[in-house]
Amino acid sequence: xxxxxxxxxxxxxxxxxxxxxxxxxxxxxxxxxxAALVATLGMGALAVVAGLxxxxxxLLPVVTGLIVGVTLSPAVKLGTRYRxxxxxxxxxxxxxxxxxxxxxxxxxxxxxxxxxxxxxEVGAVMxxxxxxxxxxxxxxxxxxxxxxxxxxxxxISVETNPTEFLGxxxxxxxxxxxxxxxxxxxxxxxxxxxxKLRQKLVVSFVTREGRLLMLRIWNDxxxxxxxxxxxxxxxxxxxxxxxxxxxALIHFxxxxxxxxxxxxxxxxxxxxxxxxxxxxxxxxxxxxxTLGQALLAPALFVALATxxxxxxxxxxxxxxxxxxxxxxxxALAFWTWLWGPIGxxxxxxxxxxxxxxxxxxLPREEASTLPG
Numbered sequence: 363x364x365x366x367x368x369x370x371x372x373x374x375x376x377x378x379x380x381x382x383x384x385x386x387x388x389x390x391x392x393x394x395x396x397a398a399l400v401a402t403l404g405m406g407a408l409a410v411v412a413g414l415x416x417x418x419x420x421l422l423p424v425v426t427g428l429i430v431g432v433t434l435s436p437a438v439k440l441g442t443r444y445r446x447x448x449x450x451x452x453x454x455x456x457x458x459x460x461x462x463x464x465x466x467x468x469x470x471x472x473x474x475x476x477x478x479x480x481x482x483e484v485g486a487v488m489x490x491x492x493x494x495x496x497x498x499x500x501x502x503x504x505x506x507x508x509x510x511x512x513x514x515x516x517x518i519s520v521e522t523n524p525t526e527f528l529g530x531x532x533x534x535x536x537x538x539x540x541x542x543x544x545x546x547x548x549x550x551x552x553x554x555x556x557x558k559l560r561q562k563l564v565v566s567f568v569t570r571e572g573r574l575l576m577l578r579i580w581n582d583x584x585x586x587x588x589x590x591x592x593x594x595x596x597x598x599x600x601x602x603x604x605x606x607x608x609x610a611l612i613h614f615x616x617x618x619x620x621x622x623x624x625x626x627x628x629x630x631x632x633x634x635x636x637x638x639x640x641x642x643x644x645x646x647x648x649x650x651x652t653l654g655q656a657l658l659a660p661a662l663f664v665a666l667a668t669x670x671x672x673x674x675x676x677x678x679x680x681x682x683x684x685x686x687x688x689x690x691x692x693a694l695a696f697w698t699w700l701w702g703p704i705g706x707x708x709x710x711x712x713x714x715x716x717x718x719x720x721x722x723x724l725p726r727e728e729a730s731t732l733p734g
Contacts, residue, residue, distance in 0.1 A: 411700070418701050423541040426704060427548025429711045433587040434459075434549075435556045442557060452553030456546065466626055473619050575722060582718045587711055593678060598628045601670050605638075605663060614642075614659045615649050624663070630707045631675075631694055635667035689713065 414421060434455050441451030552559075560580055567573045606621025614620070620642060627634030639660045646656035677687065693713040697705035 415700055419541070420544065422701055422704055423545035424548050425712075426708060427545045428552060429587070429708055429715075430459075431549050431552035431556065432584055433591050433711070435553060436584055436588055438553050438556055448557055449554050452550055452556075455553060456550050459549075460546075466622070469622065470619065473616055579719060579722050582722070583715055586714050586718060590710060590714055594629060594675075597670065597675055597678065598625045601625065601628055601666065604666060608662050608666070609659060612658060612662070615645065620645075624667075628667075628670075630703050631671060631709070633698065633703050633706055635664075635671060639664050639667070 437455050438448055438451040441454075442448055563580070564573045564576050567576055602621040602623075602625030605624040606617045609617035609620055620638070623641070624635075624638050627638055642660040642663055643657065646659050647653075650656040650658075690710060690713065693709040694706055697709035697712065699705075701708070
């Protein structure tokens with residue numbers, strides 16, 4: 363189809379632009395109706411985001427419990443097939459989850475306790491290693507003093523008050539404990555009632571088509587979330603194994619511990635890898651004789667995590683679950699900004715749920731060929 367190109371005006375000639383088929387607006391009221399609809403939808407979206415942000419203290423553990431519950435609900439269904447009561451299967455699943463988390467904490471407790479006991483020695487060694495930065499830091503201090511003289515401001519000295527530190531620590535720990543209680547409560551009760559809840563949701567629709575649609579949505583969400591968990595577990599297991607082997611080859615201390623740490627934290631994309639890299643850098647500064655050798659382990663891990671996070675995981679997850687890597691990245695950025703590290707953990711599962719629901723409610727039509 364040939365495109366009609368309008369003759370260039372004086373302004374377009376100056377700007378070097380080509381305008382194709384310019385036509386004046388014919389239906390101004392329709393434009394205003396569309397603008398009002400877009401504005402209403404935009405305000406509604408902002409209200410939803412604000413509600414998610416300010417209600418995160420209760421929504422975060424509840425949503426996490428629901429996502430984990432839907433992912434693990436096939437285990438409860440498997441138990442019902444062998445005539446195991448849903449309550450027994452749910453309690454067993456939750457107990458196994460708690461035991462797994464406790465095993466990880468116990469595994470990391472011994473090396474963490476050892477490093478805490480060596481805190482004075484670690485501090486002295488790190489001070490010695492960081493002397494290479496004395497000159498740049500002194501230059502920055504001089505620049506700061508010069509700026510303070512020009513602006514007439516004085517540096518603010520911060521004094522550490524043990525009472526204030528204890529109050530801040532309790533303020534962080536107490537909500538975390540309550541959120542863990544809400545999470546495990548939501549998970550347990552959802553697993554106990556998941557089979558009956560599914561039946562009630564399906565039966566609540568009057569028509570046969572509606573019941574079949576609800577059943578398909580529920581089954582697809584369970585299947586895709588379980589597939590995502592299995593895929594990420596396999597990828598994280600490979601990352602942890604390769605990390606442990608690399609650290610063992612360069613004679614880094616406790617390679618198995620850091621391999622397991624990489625495996626566990628990589629369920630939180632980007633943020634988990636950053637934490638592992640910082641821990642490797644800190645341990646390397648203490649355990650390695652030179653600064654270059656200390657930075658070798660975190661540099662290798664950052665290269666490995668970049669390969670995994672930017673190439674392997676987006677392509678594997680995107681192909682198996684039909685998710686665009688760009689959309690996955692945007693979901694990670696949004697939910698991390700909204701709910702922090704747990705939001706990053708929930709980003710892809712929530713994206714999977716959204717895509718499954720939308721694909722059933724708004725089925726795809728055959729794509730038409732667009733000009734150009």
